[in-house]
Amino acid sequence: MSTETRTKANTNPTYSEAFQSGVREEMTRNKGIFILGTDLVERGGHFAQVKGIAQEFGEDRVKDSPISEAAMVAAGMGAAMYGCHPIVDLNFIDFSFGAMDEIINQAAKIRFMFNKPVPLVIRATSGVALGGAHHCNSLEAFFAHTAGLSLAVPSTPMDVKGLIKTALRNEDPVIFLMHKKLSGIRGEIKGDDYFVPFGKAATIKTGKDAAIISYGYSVVTAAKAAAALELEGISVEVIDLRTLFPLDTDAINEAVKKFGRIVVVDEAPVFGSITAEIAATATEANFASLKGPIVRLGAARAPLSANPAMAEAAIPSVDLISAAVKKVMKY
């Protein structure tokens, strides 16, 4: 990689390059960090998330693996218990089902049962894009439900870098979900000493009338809806949770107390979802502050279709979010 490219990447990098930047800095600092996954060395991963890192750090620290999800996670977990800090790249989070025992039954529980931390990052892309039913799952609720796992869902290059650096400085198993539709977006990132703590939401846009609480790509859709609503005289705050466990319940409760009108948005099927957790949390804590029911928007209870229009229709659109905000404004 040329110096020119590197400079460019550091000033206005993509979401994927922000991941590279954070990982590079931490790999330089901590020799125990290595990455294993499929197609990482030459290709740099399917979303260029580790492009050039093997060439810079050597193939001992970026290891191409066979397509063996269970063994990939087991390898990372055992090495983490031994004293390394591996990043296991599962490519698409849909593929984690092949390693669910290793993630849920093993990595998540070892600290509790054996009093031994498992410093492990499992990175994958997540969320709805093209590719159909086996490449578009939003599995956040599966992982957030499991004691012992933490879950990052960044929506900006700045947060990708800040969150991966925090994950690599700590000792917990972290599921790091990067939305595939955000891979190419550009944005500012900070330097070596910038860290985003888990469990601290960010306000993407301030507002006066209502709040949309969201994460991942839905933050982008929510921000578009908020901009459109602004033109109609409705001022909406957009909150990006950034991590789902720990969850910033303070930010959620403050929004409820401040606005009493809340819309929660993500791309996962609504039944048994993170949006359900947020709505229940807010309702239990501040029922009296709510002017009406929290509106939850998520995906249809159906596998994602390959047809682009069908896939698009399955998840909340700008119009749907705008309509939900208008609904809570009528309370």
Place this chain on the structure above:
Amino acid sequence: MVELDKQKALAALRQMMLIRDFEETADKLCLRGKVPGGMHNSSGQEAVAVGVLSALQPDDVIATTHRSHHHTLAKGFSAKSVMAELFAKSTGVSGGRGGSMHLAGVERGHFGGNGIVGAGVGIAMGAALGIQQLKDKKVSVGFVGDGGMNTGRTWESINLATIWKLPLIIICDNNQYAVETFVGDVTGGGDLAKRASGFGLPSFNINGQDVEEVIKYTAQARERAISGGGPTFINALTYRYYGHNVGEKGLYRTQEEISEWRTSKDPIDLYTGVVLERKFATQAEIDHMRASVREEIEEAVTFAESSPEPSITTITQGVDSGKLGVQL
């Protein structure tokens, strides 16, 4: 053939006796309701555990299965601390959080028993990767039962260990029955070492009742692993005298079959014969050894019974570090 010197031979014999007494004592206590969740008795399989662990160094790593009392005792954990864990007491090796199936001591190289069939091989394989990444001179051993030889994760791990030349030894502690299913009825091809050899690693079927044979093959595998030669698969044929779980009334095998293994292939009887033949001990000394083992197990039971329960106020403690939310 490996021939242990007098000191090592007597230590191996005593360790096997200790495991047998531990298991038969724990089995009775389990039937009396002292072991929450039940347990899996390893009586009959002592030579595999003692043979493998005798060939390792103290800081080598193991990860194992749901039936792992014998591996854990052979690794050097005290009968007291293992019995206390069976009782789920705070003084147990896992502080009462693990129980019979989740014995561990990660700092001492015991990466855990496991309630999930085949999972220990994966963890051991990962530890071997850690050893390789940090350039240590150690090996990691993954124990798996014959039941675990038909789960995909075992073979994913064997393949990964082979292509990356990880310092891993896979020991199939093959007691021939996956709960009630006979290994011969569910093993395509019939020969586990032959199956493993298809993955490109040295693979052996050995006599798991002969502690010195187990030591010999494990020591060779360790040497290969340490020198960068990669993993080895060892299928150690053995037999469990009791059911899959305590209290099981199995009709899936005959009393004649069990009697035959107990009377003509018992690893402790066989090695006692070797020790006597080599004149490493007299019968009186063997009897004394057995009595000292009895005493040690009785002390372990007293310790476990009198140990405090873990505090229920700790049920959510230690789930995670709680530090991810701290601004760095």
